[in-house]
Every structure is written in structure tokens, then in C-alpha cells.
Amino acid sequence: MAHAAIILTILLGFWGVVVKRNLIMKILAMDVMSTGVIAFFVIWAARTGVFTPIYKPWRQVDYADPVPQGIILTAIVIGLSVQALMLVGVMKLSRDHPTLEVESIEQAVADD
Amino acid sequence: MTELTTEPTLVWVALPFWLAFATYLLPALTRPSLVIMAGLTIAYAVQQGGLPGATAAPLELQLLDHFGVTLRIDGNAAAMLLAHGLVTLGVALYLDRRFVGSRFLAMQLLIVHGSANAVVISADLISVYVALEVLSIGVFLLLTYSRRAESQPILGESAPHRSCDRQLWVGLRYLFMSNVAMLLYLVGSMLVYVRTGSLAMSGLALADPTALALIAVGLLAKGAVFVAGLWLPLTYATADPVIAAVLSGFTTKAGAMALVRCSEFSPVLAQGLPYFSAGAAVFGILLALMASTPQRLLAWSSVSQMGFVIAAPQWAGLYGLAHGLAKPLLFVGAAITNRWRWSLLILGTASLAGVPGTLGYAAKALSLSALDPWHEWLLVGVTVGTTCIAVRVLRAFPSQTNGDTTPAAGWPDKVALVLWGGGLLWFWLPAAYDVDNLIKAFLSLGLGIPLGWFWERIPVKGWRLDEGLEAVVGGLSVVLVLAWILLSGVNHVALP
Numbered sequence: 001m002a003h004a005a006i007i008l009t010i011l012l013g014f015w016g017v018v019v020k021r022n023l024i025m026k027i028l029a030m031d032v033m034s035t036g037v038i039a040f041f042v043i044w045a046a047r048t049g050v051f052t053p054i055y056k057p058w059r060q061v062d063y064a065d066p067v068p069q070g071i072i073l074t075a076i077v078i079g080l081s082v083q084a085l086m087l088v089g090v091m092k093l094s095r096d097h098p099t100l101e102v103e104s105i106e107q108a109v110a111d112d
Numbered sequence: 113m114t115e116l117t118t119e120p121t122l123v124w125v126a127l128p129f130w131l132a133f134a135t136y137l138l139p140a141l142t143r144p145s146l147v148i149m150a151g152l153t154i155a156y157a158v159q160q161g162g163l164p165g166a167t168a169a170p171l172e173l174q175l176l177d178h179f180g181v182t183l184r185i186d187g188n189a190a191a192m193l194l195a196h197g198l199v200t201l202g203v204a205l206y207l208d209r210r211f212v213g214s215r216f217l218a219m220q221l222l223i224v225h226g227s228a229n230a231v232v233i234s235a236d237l238i239s240v241y242v243a244l245e246v247l248s249i250g251v252f253l254l255l256t257y258s259r260r261a262e263s264q265p266i267l268g269e270s271a272p273h274r275s276c277d278r279q280l281w282v283g284l285r286y287l288f289m290s291n292v293a294m295l296l297y298l299v300g301s302m303l304v305y306v307r308t309g310s311l312a313m314s315g316l317a318l319a320d321p322t323a324l325a326l327i328a329v330g331l332l333a334k335g336a337v338f339v340a341g342l343w344l345p346l347t348y349a350t351a352d353p354v355i356a357a358v359l360s361g362f363t364t365k366a367g368a369m370a371l372v373r374c375s376e377f378s379p380v381l382a383q384g385l386p387y388f389s390a391g392a393a394v395f396g397i398l399l400a401l402m403a404s405t406p407q408r409l410l411a412w413s414s415v416s417q418m419g420f421v422i423a424a425p426q427w428a429g430l431y432g433l434a435h436g437l438a439k440p441l442l443f444v445g446a447a448i449t450n451r452w453r454w455s456l457l458i459l460g461t462a463s464l465a466g467v468p469g470t471l472g473y474a475a476k477a478l479s480l481s482a483l484d485p486w487h488e489w490l491l492v493g494v495t496v497g498t499t500c501i502a503v504r505v506l507r508a509f510p511s512q513t514n515g516d517t518t519p520a521a522g523w524p525d526k527v528a529l530v531l532w533g534g535g536l537l538w539f540w541l542p543a544a545y546d547v548d549n550l551i552k553a554f555l556s557l558g559l560g561i562p563l564g565w566f567w568e569r570i571p572v573k574g575w576r577l578d579e580g581l582e583a584v585v586g587g588l589s590v591v592l593v594l595a596w597i598l599l600s601g602v603n604h605v606a607l608p
Contacts, residue, residue, distance in 0.1 A: 044305075078245045081249065096277055097277075102582070
């Protein structure tokens with residue numbers, strides 16, 4: 001069930017990336033897609049248990065897998081910075097192209 | 113592995129990032145530290161057997177434990193590192209006071225240089241992911257921040273703000289495409305982890321086709337191979353020539369080198385690679401033949417050359433080095449107007465077309481002789497097209513700038529000629545000069561030169577592919593589906 005939801009989220013995000021005409025919407029769709037990817041890592045990490053993976057000798061519980069959690073933390077930070085950078089670029093672009101429609105921007109910047 | 117071999121490598125990997133952040137405090141040191149870093153990379157690459165013809169034992173570093181970072185410096189990586197060093201050194205000399213924003217660009221180039229180094233030596237999936245993402249952020253900033261140097265001519269641009277918008281849009285498109293591709297890559301590497309419990313590339317041997325297809329599509333998009341390379345032509349043609357030299361010199365090849373590294377560990381991927389290579393070479397050359405301006409000719413020819421880079425994995429580094437020195441010569445040579453331009457252009461095109469005596473010939477001969485017959489003859493056919501492109505690039509210039517060459521040559525031009533052109537001519541590989549290879553080279557030159565000379569008389573409509581953002585992302589999904597079909601078919605059906 002959780003895996004179906006993950007696949008659906010990633011596919012919906014990719015669909016939005018392809019279909020949406022507005023640049024902001026495309027970037028949001030990319031964020032939806034990356035949410036799906038993050039969920040995949042986190043849910044797989046929880047297959048062995050949901051306890052925070054900090055080992056205590058007196059605690060006999062089911063720990064979560066720390067490796068995917070550690071990796072996805074890096075990926076979240078990278079995704080956040082890429083998104084911030086893109087939005088700054090979009091802000092600069094919106095001065096001359098206030099609608100931010102991809103087609104109109106491409107027509108305006110075409111070289112011939 | 114002893115401490116003596118580990119430590120210099122770790123210092124060298126970390127140094128560009130450290131220098132880049134340190135130059136925020138000491139801006140005056142930006143350019144010198146870029147030059148020093150490039151020099152260090154050249155020295156390191158030579159020490160690891162990066163010179164063509166040299167060999168050295170591959171160096172494997174396992175940092176931390178089972179889940180740690182793995183680095184592997186072999187012959188391919190060392191040859192590419194040599195290209196990183198030489199291209200960065202040449203470009204560093206162009207980023208002088210006349211170049212607007214030179215300090216910021218030099219700092220950014222340090223980061224790009226460091227992350228490209230990290231990509232080619234990493235041997236685990238997540239290090240490659242992180243390094244590629246840093247690389248794409250750095251390339252985005254190089255693309256969008258660059259303004260034309262005052263000394264360089266402005267060709268056919270009416271409004272300056274329009275050109276700024278264009279650079280910004282092209283940069284955004286690159287970042288968007290690469291981020292989507294890297295998300296797919298991340299899913300693929302997680303699937304490998306699910307299957308094998310490890311993120312080392314050696315786990316790829318056990319991975320299922322879906323994981324391999326997702327990883328391949330991420331790296332194909334970063335490496336601009338086949339239809340996933342639709343983003344490349346407009347990006348190269350819009351970027352400042354000096355930045356285009358960096359892009360074509362090594363940043364785009366980083367993705368392809370990572371793909372080659374993955375295929376060394378996964379037999380299924382290695383079986384699929386020739387089809388991507390053939391597809392990229394043919395796709396790129398067909399569109400290059402249709403292109404009209406010199407920049408677009410060069411850019412589409414880069415797409416086609418990426419197919420050659422991944423053709424024979426054992427020679428990928430050498431081919432990357434040969435192409436990585438020839439394309440910067442051409443992009444810079446196309447932009448300058450002094451009398452040195454012809455030396456730059458002729459050397460670059462000679463190596464691109466594979467004239468015997470140049471490194472381009474040696475790399476091509478060695479790569480092609482390692483291939484299956486169908487693949488080899490297909491690529492020989494593509495070489496005819498490449499020669500045709502080279503001749504067209506040379507012929508395009510007299511008409512564009514009618515004798516307004518300035519006698520004053522900037523000294524960076526001379527140094528670039530010595531560094532890049534000298535690199536192309538210096539390396540002599542006797543293994544490449546046997547009769548078969550010489551016949552192939554003269555055959556393709558003999559067909560390609562007349563074809564290029566009389567190309568204008570052949571009535572071909574100059575049609576162009578849609579290179580908009582939607583086409584770029586659409587190309588990505590097409591490649592994903594193709595890769596999945598190809599890689600799941602390899603297991604069961606014996607392809608030709």
C-alpha cells in the first residue's frame with residue numbers, strides 16, 4: 001500500500017513536470033516528485049522498525065535502518081538548495097516575462 | 113593501501129572546495145588558487161598514469177566501513193583528470209580582469225572542477241549523486257552569471273537584456289532537467305540498496321533492470337547521450353565561449369564517465385551500452401549535418417561524440433581527453449578574432465576528424481578496434497559525418513568575419529593553443545598506427561572532406577528539432593522507456 005502510494009506520488013510529480021505549462025507549477029511538480037523519492041527512502045528505512053537508530057545497550061527495540069535516512073538527509077538538502085536557486089532564477093525571469101508561461105518565454109528568447 | 117597513497121588523494125579531492133570557500137575571505141587569491149589547483153590536478157593525473165600510453169596500478173580507497181565512500185582511480189579516471197586539469201588551466205587564464213565577474217566565475221570554476229574530479233573517481237552510487245548535483249549547481253551559476261568579456265565581439269545580438277534572459281532561461285532549463293534526471297537516479301540507487309543492502313557500485317551486478325534503467329537515464333541525461341542530450345545544443349550555443357569550453361571540455365563528460373564506471377560493474381548495462389553509443393552517435397551527427405551556425409554545428413557534434421566516448425569502456429578516458437581538448441580549442445577559436453584563431457581551429461578540427469598524428473586519431477582508432485563489427489562500421493560511417501562537420505566549421509568563418517582580424521593576440525590565446533593544441537599533438541600512441549586503422553581514417557577523410565566542401569550545394573532543408581523544455585523532459589522519458597526495454601531484454605534475448 002505504502003509502496004503504491006510512493007510510485008503514484010513520483011509518477012504524478014513526473015506527469016506534472018511534463019504537462020504543466022507554468023514554470024512555477026513545473027517546479028512545484030518537481031518538488032512533489034522529490035517528496036515521493038524521499039518517502040521511498042524513509043519508508044524502506046522503517047521496514048525493520050521505527051525507533052530512532054541511536055543504539056542504547058539497555059534498549060531492546062526494533063531500530064530503523066540508518067543508512068537510507070542518512071542518505072536522504074543529504075538529498076533533501078540538495079533538493080532544497082536546487083529549488084531555492086531555481087526560484088531565484090524564476091524571480092529574475094519574471095521581470096520581463098510576468099506570466100511565466102514556458103512557451104511564451106521560449107518564444108521570447110528564441111534566437112531567430 | 114598505505115597511508116602514503118591515501119592522504120594525498122584525500123587532500124587533493126577536498127582542496128578545490130576548501131580553496132573556493134577560502135577565496136570568499138581572500139578574493140585576490142581566486143585566480144592564483146584556480147591555476148594552482150589545475151596544476152595540482154595535472155600533476156596528480158600524471159602520477160596516476162593519466163598520460164596516454166602510460167599505465168599505473170588502479171588505486172582503490174575504501175573510506176569508513178561497509179556503507180562508506182569508495183574511491184577508485186584507474187586509467188580512465190586519470191586520463192579524464194588530465195583533461196580536467198588542462199581545460200581548467202586554460203580557462204583560468206581567460207578569466208582575467210577584462211572578463212566581467214571573473215572572480216566569481218573563477219571561484220565557481222573551482223567548485224565545478226572539484227566536483228567533476230569527485231564524479232570520475234567515485235565508485236559508489238551516492239557519492240556520484242552528490243558530486244553530480246554539486247556539478248549541476250556550479251554549471252548553472254557559470255551559465256547564468258557569465259557575461260561577455262569586453263574584448264570579445266558581440267555577434268548578432270540586438271538587445272543585451274534579451275541575451276541575459278536567454279542565458280538565464282537556458283541555465284534554468286539545464287538545472288530543471290538535471291534535477292529531474294537525478295531524482296530518477298536516486299530512485300534507481302535506492303532500488304539497488306533494496307536488493308543488495310549496499311550502495312557500492314559492485315552491487316549493480318545484482319540489480320534488476322528497472323534500477324539499472326533509472327540509473328542509466330540519470331547518467332545519460334547528465335552526459336547528454338542520445339535523445340537525453342536535447343538540452344545540450346542550445347546551452348552550448350548560448351553560453352559564453354569560454355564557459356562553453358568548460359562545458360564541452362569536461363563537465364558534460366562527467367556523467368558519461370560515471371555511466372562507463374557503472375557498466376564496468378554490471379554486465380547487463382555493459383551489454384546495453386553499445387546501443388546507447390550507436391544511437392547517440394547517429395542522432396547527433398544527423399542533426400549536426402542539418403545545423404547552420406558554427407556554434408550549433410559544434411554543439412550537435414558534441415552529442416554525437418558522446419556516443420564515441422562511451423563506445424569502448426576501456427578507452428573512454430582517452431577519448432574523453434582527446435575530445436575534451438579539441439572542443440575547447442574550437443569554441444574559443446570560434447570566438448576570438450586575432451590571427452591565432454586559425455591555428456586553434458585547424459588543430460581542433462584535425463583532431464575532431466581524426467587526422468593521423470593527432471590524439472583524436474589515436475583515441476578513435478583504439479576505441480573502434482575494440483568494438484563489435486556492426487558497431488565499428490557504424491561509427492566509421494559517423495566519422496565521415498564528423499569530418500564533414502569539421503570542414504564546414506572551417507569554411508564557415510571567412511564569410512562571417514570579413515577580414516576584421518586584429519593583429520593583437522591576447523596571451524591567453526597563445527597559452528591555450530600550447531596547452532590544448534600541444535596536448536593533442538604531443539601524445540604518440542604507436543598501438544593506434546596499424547594498417548587497418550590508417551585505411552579507415554583515410555577512407556573517412558577522403559569521403560568526408562569533399563562532402564563537407566560541397567555541402568552547401570546539396571539541397572537539404574535546414575530543419576530543426578524542438579529543443580524546448582517540454583521536448584527535453586519528454587526526451588528524458590523516452591530514454592527511460594527505451595532503456596528499460598533494452599536492459600530487460602538483454603537478459604533473455606540475444607541481441608545482434
